[in-house]
Amino acid sequence: MSKPSAKDIDALLPQTQCGDCTYSGCMPYAKAIAEEGDSIDRCLPGGVKTLKALAALTGQAAEPYLDEMANKQKPHQVVAIREAECIGCTKCIQACPVDAIAGAAKLMHTVIEDECTGCELCIEPCPMDCIDIIAINHEPTDEERQTAADKARTRYYYHQYRLERNEREDKQRHQTAKLAKTEIKAADTAHARKAYIEAARQRARAKKDSHE
Ligand code: SF4
Numbered sequence: 592m593s594k595p596s597a598k599d600i601d602a603l604l605p606q607t608q609c610g611d612c613t614y615s616g617c618m619p620y621a622k623a624i625a626e627e628g629d630s631i632d633r634c635l636p637g638g639v640k641t642l643k644a645l646a647a648l649t650g651q652a653a654e655p656y657l658d659e660m661a662n663k664q665k666p667h668q669v670v671a672i673r674e675a676e677c678i679g680c681t682k683c684i685q686a687c688p689v690d691a692i693a694g695a696a697k698l699m700h701t702v703i704e705d706e707c708t709g710c711e712l713c714i715e716p717c718p719m720d721c722i723d724i725i726a727i728n729h730e731p732t733d734e735e736r737q738t739a740a741d742k743a744r745t746r747y748y749y750h751q752y753r754l755e756r757n758e759r760e761d762k763q764r765h766q767t768a769k770l771a772k773t774e775i776k777a778a779d780t781a782h783a784r785k786a787y788i789e790a791a792r793q794r795a796r797a798k799k800d801s802h803e
């Protein structure tokens with residue numbers, strides 16, 4: 592069996608980017624499996640289904656992990672904000688890896704249920720403890736799981752792109768402001784130098800006049 596790539600492995604992961612696997616997201620875990628042979632039993636949102644799919648792809652055995660995974664796998668879930676208690680601090684928005692929360696500073700926030708992967712990353716930062724986990728009773732079909740994962744992956748990479756773009760723009764704004772400050776300082780210096788020379792000339796002229 593040829594060694595699967597990180598991309599092949601990532602394609603089987605649920606893309607909640609929750610970090611339960613102890614990596615910073617699905618792709619870093621996929622890389623650890625592909626490049627370092629890390630074990631395939633770390634993805635709790637993926638549960639038994641993902642474990643079996645990873646076993647089939649990588650050749651690692653699923654059996655030793657099956658019972659434990661069946662016990663600890665995470666149910667399908669989303670979260671909801673108790674909006675009356677929300678103070679609009681935006682901490683949840685900053686924590687959400689797929690931009691599934693709508694709201695603005697000092698205004699009530701709300702979770703877009705259709706975009707929420709249930710990763711729980713917004714819960715801990717909320718100072719009001721007003722985000723609840725809602726279990727989804729419907730067990731998704733394989734096709735629904737795949738569609739949800741593909742959508743979450745797209746939203747996650749767009750989120751990353753947006754953060755990087757904002758950082759780039761902030762840096763650019765900072766550099767432009769710095770440059771403008773330097774130019775103003777240089778102009779002030781040139782103006783002061785000119786004024787100093789002119790004053791010196793006038794003093795010299797006045798001195799000359801007084802000697803005539
Ligand atoms: S969904 Fe699975 S692979 Fe992705 S970050 Fe969470 S635990 Fe890791």
Ligand code: SF4
Nearest residue numbers: 687707708710711713
């Ligand atoms: S709203 Fe919360 S639980 Fe849902 S995807 Fe965003 S961070 Fe994860």
Ligand code: SF4
Nearest residue numbers: 677678680681683717
């Ligand atoms: S972190 Fe909590 S209080 Fe702050 S905006 Fe989000 S839901 Fe509201």
